[in-house]
Amino acid sequence: MENKTGTVTHSKGNWCTVLEKDTQTAIECRLKGKLRLTAWNTTNPVAVGDVVHFTIETDGNGLIHAIEERKNGIIRKAAGKNPQAHIIAANIDQLIILATLAYPRTSLGFIDRMLVIAEAYKIPKSVILWNKCDLYDAEMYTKAQYHAQMYHNIGYHTYILSALNNAFLPILSQIIENKTSVIVGHSGTGKSTLLNLLNPNLNIKTGDISVWSNKGKHTTTLATMHLLPLYHAQIIDTPGIKELDFFNIEPHEVSRYYIDFLPYLSDCKFSNCLHQNEPHCAIKNAVQENKIYSERYQNYLGILEMLRQDKK
Ligand SMILES: Nc1nc2c(ncn2[C@@H]2O[C@H](COP(=O)(O)OP(=O)(O)OP(=O)(O)O)[C@@H](O)[C@H]2O)c(=O)[nH]1
Ligand SMILES: [Mg+2]
Ligand SMILES: [Zn+2]
Numbered sequence: 001m002e003n004k005t006g007t008v009t010h011s012k013g014n015w016c017t018v019l020e021k022d023t024q025t026a027i028e029c030r031l032k033g034k035l036r037l038t039a040w041n042t043t044n045p046v047a048v049g050d051v052v053h054f055t056i057e058t059d060g061n062g063l064i065h066a067i068e069e070r071k072n073g074i075i076r077k078a079a080g081k082n083p084q085a086h087i088i089a090a091n092i093d094q095l096i097i098l099a100t101l102a103y104p105r106t107s108l109g110f111i112d113r114m115l116v117i118a119e120a121y122k123i124p125k126s127v128i129l130w131n132k133c134d135l136y137d138a139e140m141y142t143k144a145q146y147h148a149q150m151y152h153n154i155g156y157h158t159y160i161l162s163a164l165n166n167a168f169l170p171i172l173s174q175i176i177e178n179k180t181s182v183i184v185g186h187s188g189t190g191k192s193t194l195l196n197l198l199n200p201n202l203n204i205k206t207g208d209i210s211v212w213s214n215k216g217k218h219t220t221t222l223a224t225m226h227l228l229p230l231y232h233a234q235i236i237d238t239p240g241i242k243e244l245d246f247f248n249i250e251p252h253e254v255s256r257y258y259i260d261f262l263p264y265l266s267d268c269k270f271s272n273c274l275h276q277n278e279p280h281c282a283i284k285n286a287v288q289e290n291k292i293y294s295e296r297y298q299n300y301l302g303i304l305e306m307l308r309q310d311k312k
Helices: 109-121 139-154 166-176 191-198 251-258 283-287 294-311
Strands: 004-012 015-020 024-029 051-056 064-066 072-074 086-090 094-100 126-129 158-159 180-184 225-228 233-238
Touching: 004 024, 004 094, 015 051, 015 064, 024 051, 051 191, 051 283, 064 126, 094 109, 109 126, 126 139, 139 158, 158 166, 166 191, 180 191, 251 294, 283 294
Parallel strands: 024 064, 094 126, 094 180, 126 158, 180 233
Antiparallel strands: 004 015, 004 051, 004 225, 015 024, 051 064, 072 086, 225 233
16 A cells, blocks of 8 residues: 655544645545654644655545654643643744734733743744734834834844735745744734735635634634645644643743843853842843843743742
8 A cells, every 4th residue: 555645734533634745635534543652742642734654545534654753843731630731733833923013902921922932842933923004003103113123133033014915925925935834813913814815715714703712612722724835835723722721831941932031041140040039130130231121021020920820
């Protein structure tokens, strides 16, 4: 039987949809036995983005017999005391943070928490997009420019644009081409609109608050990989996942994922410095000397507080 290779675009239980590499056709596949990557202690064996090897069975479905090692993966904490996590997406090249200063306004806190997640999960590149710029007045536009410049100076890629305007298609396609991206952003910031601009064939419903974001309602979370063949790109959407679900980080680790803190970390007097009230803290000094943006530092303190509340 012929061995085939493909990428998982959708996964549920022991079944998943795999995009076959050579023909680019979607094949429903089943997992063979207790297949699982040993390095990943997760409740589910495969994730969207996994590269798998399979054969076609007599019923026309595929049977997966191997999963390639992942270069990275985003996991979701398991509920309660369960030490096992759930893998949401794998082999990610880039995180796209979709923000906006129009409704629903994105806080810098959200952006900073997402950047920590990107660094923690070893996602090589992060891009911050300020969407809905057509709705910005002069003051909002100036603010967007200031924020974009700030994150650019820190080392991230930033753009101000509108997902409703075709004129931004060239820059958007450049951002995503030849990559697997994960897109995150509050409900209503325009994720689906942006995907539709990149591939009108996707025809994703926009405008409604997606069913997944219904607070209090328990929903299974599924990541979906949208294909953008024109740009050899994939974008993974993770509807309904709350920010905190991504955080598998201890308070003392957070500063390691603040890339603008890294040059100073080794100069703190205490090696376990949390950069709060400790004496001779190189981070606090750098903030005072305007070498680190105070906005970033304030949000860092916010993350520590959030992790503390979560532990209670
Ligand atoms: N004026 C303006 N409206 C936009 C822009 N981008 C998106 N919108 C509108 O914002 C609303 C929400 O957009 P969606 O694409 O559905 O947002 P989403 O991020 O997919 O939201 P969820 O699926 O709920 O997470 C829709 O009414 C869009 O038409 C933009 O650049 N400018
Ligand atoms: Mg949407
Ligand atoms: Zn310190």
